Amino acid sequence: MLYARDTEGKLFRYHYDHTNKRWLQKEKLVGFGGWEVYYQLFSPGGDVLYAVTNDGLLRWYRYLPEREIDWAGPNTIGLGGWRMYRDVMTNTDACKLKKSS
Incomplete structure (x- = not known):
């Protein structure tokens, strides 16, 4: 996925x-x-997005494609200080979406 x-x-x-x-979409x-x-x-x-706010909070979102435009989140997972980093990245193959049974 690309956002x-x-x-x-x-x-x-x-x-x-x-x-x-x-391209599928x-x-x-x-x-x-x-x-x-x-x-x-x-x-x-895995359709997970992290967002850094202008005041330095780190937030987590997850897109739920089966519900079209529907997001889980935002959940604030980091309190302040994240804006001081020029670039924040993740390992892009670390998150895999698994179907629940």
């Missing part, structure tokens, strides 16, 4: 199938607005 946001704060989701070398609107308030967004995969 992108525009200057209006809308969030878009892209899904590329590397095996078949084709392009520019799907998954956030109607408000994402511009974040200083930084990044993802470890």
Whole structure:
């Protein structure tokens, strides 16, 4: 998955199938607005997003594709100080979405 946001704060989701070398989804609107308030967004995969606020909080979101535009979160998981880092990243193959039984 690849996420992108525009200057209006809308969030878009892209899904590329590397095996078949084709896009399964392009520019799907998954956030109607408000994402511009974040200083930084990044993802470890599995439709999980982390967001750093301008005041340094770290927030966690998870997109639930089976519910279309529906997010779990935000959950604040880091209190202050995250803005002092120029770049925050994750290991992008560390998070795998598992189906619940």
